[in-house]
Amino acid sequence: MLDTSIDRAARATPPAVARRIRGLSDRAIAWIFVAPSIFLLLAVNIFPLIWTIRLSFTNFRVNRPNAEVEFVGLKNYISVLTNGDIWLTMQATAHFLIATLVLQVLIGFSLAYLINKKFRGNDLWTTIIVLPMMLSPAVVGNFWTFLYQPQIGLFNYAVGFLTGTDPSSFSMIGDASLAPWAIVIVDTWMWTPFVMLICLAGLRSIPNSIYEAAECDRASKWRQFWTITIPMVLPFLMLAILFRGIENFKMFDLVVQLTGGGPGSITELTSINLKREAFEKWRTGYASAYAVILFVTVFGLASIYVKALNKVKQR
């Protein structure tokens, strides 16, 4: 008879412990295994969320822990939702979102379409293109700050070389009209490979037989592209747009590293504005209401994302 590891573990278990485990139902044993994860989830995710919701109805300020905390009802929510500065911040976030999504989808899909064609060094190019996505946003922010330097920056030098302008005559980060584009360029550079990978998965899921049937029907390449490729990749593309949309709505680290929300508050996205309200102005209750509003928005978008994901899975 084989002496399996299970038998050895059973023999090694002290009789008292073995008796106790044998007395437990399958359901109880399952709960013992799941309990640590549930406890961690409650402690790290659910408790702070409930606490934030509770704080959002108070005038609590974390820099005045001994001051009396008053229940203010919906006052914080009304203040946030009637604040013109926060509205402007939302618009800055919207500009950032739209510009990055349009660029990432166009470039990502084009790259995926090219990579999907068989050519020499295909795998090597895929690896090179995917590299930026693997870097930390803090690192990316730091080295793009150097690339954007008017005096020594490679980006300014390249633009100067291509357009004939003086590289030190413009500053991508310091100029109010260029700074929003500076963060859009970096985010596009970093996250286009992600969109490309999702599009590539979509393109590779299209069976060749469909194209062969279209060839038999003498459909042109252009027609095949619009009636086969685009409709079949669209669910994947929607998935990429939703995912990048949610991520860019929460964008913080890259922008903090690059512009810190400046010049002025031209690149101050919602997350940076929220951090300022919470940890520079110390309006904890107000910032909590702001955070809950952002949370509900992201949660809503995530619900649509999960629905879209399930649709893609069903295909």
Next chain:
Amino acid sequence: MTDFIKGLRNFRRGAWEMVASALIAAGVVMLMQPFALALFSWSFVVTLTGTVMFIIVSHFPE
């Protein structure tokens, strides 16, 4: 269109999820549009309604 209305009347998940998704999307657009502060002010209520509705209707039968 008829299927959609039928789905709403019979409390089917697909149709109601579409309504909830539309509400969420409308709320997000209202939050970020540059035209009217009033729309921005009401965006949270619309998004919250859509999100709560989505959670409820996702338990409806297919």
